[in-house]
Amino acid sequence: MIASEPRVKLVSFFIDGAWERPETRSCGTIFNPATGAAIAETAYADSSDVDRAVRAAHRAFLKWRAVPVVDRVQVLYRFKALLEQHHDALAATLTKENGKTRDDARAEVHRAIQMVEVACGMPSLMMGDSLNDVAAGIDCKTIRQPIGVCAGITPFNFPAMVPMWMYPFAIACGNTFVLKPSEKVPLTPTYAVELLAEAGLPAGVLNLVHGDKTAVDALLRHPLVKAVSFVGSTPVARYIYSTAAAEGKRVQALGGAKNHLIVMPDADMPKTVEAIIGSAFGAAGERCLAGSVLVPVGDAAGPLLELLVERTRSLSVGDGSQEGVQMGPLVTSAHCERVAGYVEKGVAEGAVPLVDGRQSKPAGGGYFLGPTIFDRVTPQMTIAREEIFGPVLSVMRVETLDEAIELVNRSPFGNATSIFTGSGKSAREYSSKCEVGMVGVNVGVAAPMAFFPFAGWKNSFFGDLHAHGKDAVGFYTEQKVIMSRWF
Ligand code: NAD
Numbered sequence: 146m147i148a149s150e151p152r153v154k155l156v157s158f159f160i161d162g163a164w165e166r167p168e169t170r171s172c173g174t175i176f177n178p179a180t181g182a183a184i185a186e187t188a189y190a191d192s193s194d195v196d197r198a199v200r201a202a203h204r205a206f207l208k209w210r211a212v213p214v215v216d217r218v219q220v221l222y223r224f225k226a227l228l229e230q231h232h233d234a235l236a237a238t239l240t241k242e243n244g245k246t247r248d249d250a251r252a253e254v255h256r257a258i259q260m261v262e263v264a265c266g267m268p269s270l271m272m273g274d275s276l277n278d279v280a281a282g283i284d285c286k287t288i289r290q291p292i293g294v295c296a297g298i299t300p301f302n303f304p305a306m307v308p309m310w311m312y313p314f315a316i317a318c319g320n321t322f323v324l325k326p327s328e329k330v331p332l333t334p335t336y337a338v339e340l341l342a343e344a345g346l347p348a349g350v351l352n353l354v355h356g357d358k359t360a361v362d363a364l365l366r367h368p369l370v371k372a373v374s375f376v377g378s379t380p381v382a383r384y385i386y387s388t389a390a391a392e393g394k395r396v397q398a399l400g401g402a403k404n405h406l407i408v409m410p411d412a413d414m415p416k417t418v419e420a421i422i423g424s425a426f427g428a429a430g431e432r433c434l435a436g437s438v439l440v441p442v443g444d445a446a447g448p449l450l451e452l453l454v455e456r457t458r459s460l461s462v463g464d465g466s467q468e469g470v471q472m473g474p475l476v477t478s479a480h481c482e483r484v485a486g487y488v489e490k491g492v493a494e495g496a497v498p499l500v501d502g503r504q505s506k507p508a509g510g511g512y513f514l515g516p517t518i519f520d521r522v523t524p525q526m527t528i529a530r531e532e533i534f535g536p537v538l539s540v541m542r543v544e545t546l547d548e549a550i551e552l553v554n555r556s557p558f559g560n561a562t563s564i565f566t567g568s569g570k571s572a573r574e575y576s577s578k579c580e581v582g583m584v585g586v587n588v589g590v591a592a593p594m595a596f597f598p599f600a601g602w603k604n605s606f607f608g609d610l611h612a613h614g615k616d617a618v619g620f621y622t623e624q625k626v627i628m629s630r631w632f
Pocket of ligand 1: 298299300301302303307325326327328356357358361362376377378379381382384399400401402432433532534560600601605
């Protein structure tokens with residue numbers, strides 16, 4: 146029997162400004178990954194729910210697009226203030242459903258707030274260009290207009306931040322939105338939508354449905370949905386891109402990753418080790434920017450691995466809501482088993498476990514796996530090729546920077562990478578030659594900054610315009626050129 150907390154609540158949809166508790170829909174259960182206790186149920190939207198949400202968004206669009214942008218962002222200013230007031234409570238909710246530590250959760254909420262702050266600048270960001278006298282007496286200007294109903298589909302690992310890569314920008318541009326967050330972690334995005342409603346967003350501008358593939362497919366095929374933003378795994382990203390694009394929609398689909406951390410012999414080893422620990426084991430490795438392959442170059446391996454193994458063994462794994470815990474559980478029991486399966490595969494295929502996380506997991510009902518490091522990993526091994534999305538670091542030794550570049554560029558993924566070195570020349574060469582979207586230099590996680598665009602390359606991204614920053618303005622608007630002559 147599954148243990149459950151006293152109040153298992155049904156997570157609601159938010160459609161046309163009203164909260165709905167769709168008792169008759171099929172449901173999924175949300176568990177606290179640190180304890181295995183059931184904490185909520187999520188109703189799964191069917192195509193009629195999605196249709197109502199999209200139609201509400203379409204009706205709202207006809208009014209919202211006419212609201213001056215300076216007035217639209219007033220709602221976001223109030224939203225930002227509410228997010229700040231609720232920062233701790235949002236982080237606590239996040240830890241409870243996702244498992245990441247309270248510090249990681251607070252940091253995520255902080256990044257989410259930064260997204261809203263940048264979207265508040267939409268009056269400047271949306272400005273067009275103009276040039277007088279492109280021909281005698283003729284002036285020309287560009288304007289940006291919203292495109293209509295946009296849909297967002299998000300993953301489990303950043304339930305506060307990833308939705309904010311999307312809807313604050315979309316609605317500030319004058320669009321309306323339907324959000325379908327991960328069914329594994331619906332509580333945090335629902336909490337944020339409650340705050341947005343409290344901030345005074347008009348009915349229908351943002352709608353929230355929960356669910357699985359059925360809800361996603363209904364969004365992808367709905368004729369009133371004009372644009373789809375997706376973040377999740379590569380196979381689903383590819384499917385979203387091809388399906389929605391075939392329906393004539395604008396699509397950005399951010400996918401999975403396999404991120405390499407290159408360490409040159411001239412790196413500052415103690416600082417590099419701290420950065421690697423954060424990158425590989427922060428948020429239990431459930432980050433699309435997590436370092437998952439460590440590539441020591443030449444003599445770097447000896448001193449690096451000695452320090453890294455010692456530091457990894459000292460990490461405290463446990464319930465992320467507890468003080469002093471440095472790594473929480475994995476999100477679900479199934480995901481935990483999947484990651485443990487990769488550890489077994491690593492051993493079976495001949496990799497050398499320097500730290501075996503199966504031996505360091507805390508007792509109890511949570512979905513724990515301790516941090517794991519494999520040495521002598523070869524390109525053919527499964528753990529070198531596939532995204533694991535857990536606290537497993539594979540070491541692949543090379544002799545030269547050129548070999549490291551070749552290894553990275555052979556990967557089908559291109560989300561993020563870092564190089565650790567004391568040499569500006571090596572850093573410059575690597576940053577320029579690697580085929581990857583986000584590059585860190587002596588930085589373990591080249592994290593998405595709200596005011597810059599973010600996306601990977603190759604199988605880590607399907608689309609054209611990236612998430613947030615100025616690219617979000619391009620994605621969520623149509624450009625029009627107006628040429629005028631007055632007699
Ligand atoms: P996922 O692909 O399983 O799910 C993402 C979303 O897609 C969820 O809302 C889910 O309900 C929906 N979905 C799942 N299967 C579907 C299907 N067959 N058809 C239609 N919709 C479907 O991803 P996840 O497990 O929630 O998240 C982890 C993945 O997300 C990792 O691969 C990670 O690298 C990736 N990720 C990427 C980025 C990035 O910026 N590139 C950021 C965060 C996470």
